[in-house]
Amino acid sequence: MMSLVTSRSRAAIIAVFLGALAAFPLFGQEFYTELVTRVMILSIFAISLDLLVGYTGLVSFGHAAWFGMGGYVFALLGTKYQLTDSLWLTLPAAMLVTAAAAFLVGLFVLRTRGMFFIMVTLAFAQIFYFFFHDIKALGGSSDGMNLRGKPDTRIGGWVPFELTDPNTLYYFVLVLMAALLLAMALLLRSPLGRALQGIRENEHRMEAIGFPVFRYKLAAFTIAGAFGGLAGYLFAVLNGSVNPEMLSWHQSADVLLMLILGGMGQLWGGPIGAFTFVLLQELLSSYSKLWHLWLGIAIVLIVLFLPGGMFSLFDRVKRLRQGRAA
Amino acid sequence: MDLALILIQTLNAVQYGLLLFLVASGLTLIFGVMGVINLAHGSFYMMGAYLAFTLTALTGNLLLAIVIGVVLSAVLGALLEWALFSHLYRRNHLQQVLLTYGLILIFEELRSVLVGNEVYSVKVPDWLNFSVPLGSVMTYPAYRLFMSGVCLVLALGLYLLIERTLVGARIRAGSSNRGMVQLLGINIDWLYRLVFALGVALAAFAGMLNAPASSVSPGMGTQVLIVSFVVVIVGGIGSVWGALLASLLVAFADTFGKVFVPDYAGIAIYVVMAAILLWRPEGLFKS
Numbered sequence: 001m002m003s004l005v006t007s008r009s010r011a012a013i014i015a016v017f018l019g020a021l022a023a024f025p026l027f028g029q030e031f032y033t034e035l036v037t038r039v040m041i042l043s044i045f046a047i048s049l050d051l052l053v054g055y056t057g058l059v060s061f062g063h064a065a066w067f068g069m070g071g072y073v074f075a076l077l078g079t080k081y082q083l084t085d086s087l088w089l090t091l092p093a094a095m096l097v098t099a100a101a102a103f104l105v106g107l108f109v110l111r112t113r114g115m116f117f118i119m120v121t122l123a124f125a126q127i128f129y130f131f132f133h134d135i136k137a138l139g140g141s142s143d144g145m146n147l148r149g150k151p152d153t154r155i156g157g158w159v160p161f162e163l164t165d166p167n168t169l170y171y172f173v174l175v176l177m178a179a180l181l182l183a184m185a186l187l188l189r190s191p192l193g194r195a196l197q198g199i200r201e202n203e204h205r206m207e208a209i210g211f212p213v214f215r216y217k218l219a220a221f222t223i224a225g226a227f228g229g230l231a232g233y234l235f236a237v238l239n240g241s242v243n244p245e246m247l248s249w250h251q252s253a254d255v256l257l258m259l260i261l262g263g264m265g266q267l268w269g270g271p272i273g274a275f276t277f278v279l280l281q282e283l284l285s286s287y288s289k290l291w292h293l294w295l296g297i298a299i300v301l302i303v304l305f306l307p308g309g310m311f312s313l314f315d316r317v318k319r320l321r322q323g324r325a326a
Numbered sequence: 327m328d329l330a331l332i333l334i335q336t337l338n339a340v341q342y343g344l345l346l347f348l349v350a351s352g353l354t355l356i357f358g359v360m361g362v363i364n365l366a367h368g369s370f371y372m373m374g375a376y377l378a379f380t381l382t383a384l385t386g387n388l389l390l391a392i393v394i395g396v397v398l399s400a401v402l403g404a405l406l407e408w409a410l411f412s413h414l415y416r417r418n419h420l421q422q423v424l425l426t427y428g429l430i431l432i433f434e435e436l437r438s439v440l441v442g443n444e445v446y447s448v449k450v451p452d453w454l455n456f457s458v459p460l461g462s463v464m465t466y467p468a469y470r471l472f473m474s475g476v477c478l479v480l481a482l483g484l485y486l487l488i489e490r491t492l493v494g495a496r497i498r499a500g501s502s503n504r505g506m507v508q509l510l511g512i513n514i515d516w517l518y519r520l521v522f523a524l525g526v527a528l529a530a531f532a533g534m535l536n537a538p539a540s541s542v543s544p545g546m547g548t549q550v551l552i553v554s555f556v557v558v559i560v561g562g563i564g565s566v567w568g569a570l571l572a573s574l575l576v577a578f579a580d581t582f583g584k585v586f587v588p589d590y591a592g593i594a595i596y597v598v599m600a601a602i603l604l605w606r607p608e609g610l611f612k613s
Contacts, residue, residue, distance in 0.1 A: 013594070028568075030494060053420070059419060059420050060425070061423065066351075066372055066548075109599055109602065109609040111603065112603070112607055112608070114419060115357065115363050115419050115606075116559065116563065118363065118423060119363070119555045119558065119559050120417055120559055120603065122555060123550065123552065123555055123556050123596060124596070124600075124601055126552050126596065127593055127596040130592035130593050130595070132591070134589065134590070134592050134593075135589065135590070136589075201362060213429065249548070249552070253337075253423075253427045256420070256423070256424070257424070260420075260424060290435050291438065292431045292432075292434060292435045293431065293432055293435035293436065293439075295427065295428075295431055296428040296431030296432035296435065297428070297432060298426055298428075299424055299425065299427065299428030299430040299431070300410065300429065300432070302424075303421050303424050303425040303428065304410070304413055304425070
């Protein structure tokens, strides 16, 4: 899918969806407002990974590194070193730091391909996991850190909004998610976006016709890192805490799962996947203490019988119907 | 730092490196021959440790427990290959990663249901429960020397199997050209099943052998898996020789990292990995 809006009906669906999200806190209880805030944050996380996996064909298994790092930048600046709590400083800082780290890591990992890339990204994410698990100056501890508060939104003496209010935080995240979706739609139409999708289809051909493939991939890796950092920042703000598990490889696997569930290389794949994943998690864990077991079995069955993800189910049904009609 | 301590740490590093090799060689073989990335490999290691604990408690004999455990693991490996992995050979890496991640979740939850989440220990057999004097003041546990010896014998056996036997020749041929091997009338399905069972048995064996030397704990599978990944990355995917060299390299970095820079010990092996990748992006021995 090349653009956000390819038809009038699609535009209508998107408008209804965003409208429903915008109206949601007006009816819901605080618990559900928080739940949907979490889903939207995970959507941002999944969209950022989709730029790599879905659009550039780079299966990163270490995306949680940027997620955790983004959260820790806020925790370190605000709580641990008490330099600033300002939203206007800490949020750009989180994105800049994760972008810089992703750039550096990208220099290493993008020299590898395929299977190697999967394992090397996992290994590099593990380095950062150890940073925040072991190094005291970085708040290292297996328990993580409780934040001293939400980001401060003051500009001079003026307070445009208060993130301590769950509804305000909800809308703040919603606006960011919508902005990211729009930015992605524009990016994918831009020369960079087209080049990335070309790389996904055939890297060698792109190289042969003169594209600086490595630089393009590095750009994608850096951008994805920055938005992964944004998601982690918001996640930390929502939870009021950070811990090394944000960087664990389970987190990296979970976000990959979301993409698979929602559909890779599709603008709305991230949000749909995040929503499905959280819903599944809530449902399974409310029915059974063994929800990991059921999740594991579900994954195995999906891979074996539905290799194209949940969305291929619709296609299959469609094809089956058409086959009968013909 | 005195010489005796260096000697002891060197022995520790060699022992850890050889143990790591048993796990990583299975991982690299399964990838090299079948092209499958197996995230659940660490779970087989963990399963081995828990089998050692359970079977030793039942039989009262560690060696007997290991023999039974190895057979059970190999059978389980062959069954898993038949039921799940054989469907993955032509799939993309992402699907392999996902399915084997699903397996990890299943293994972890089953372990927590069947044996619980406590940390267990397994007793060293009486006849190995003594220390060997090293020089005049230091001693070294005999069981650790025994482990090194067993791992060394297995490493040698693996080398002979792959380089000197007909089965090994077929495995090597299968890794470079599946179609050709099939055309020659060799039953590639059973060859793969054999390699897979061997990989699982090696990982489980490593877990069983190590159980008396350290504790048996829930997180052990993940830990060893990620270190094995580093070994495979450093050694070069599919290369058994690379795996041996890289296992020792990683083990030395880890062991001496803990001595010299204890705060950063967790990172030492990744620094080695990054340095090697800068130099050779496809590992030491690209296959």
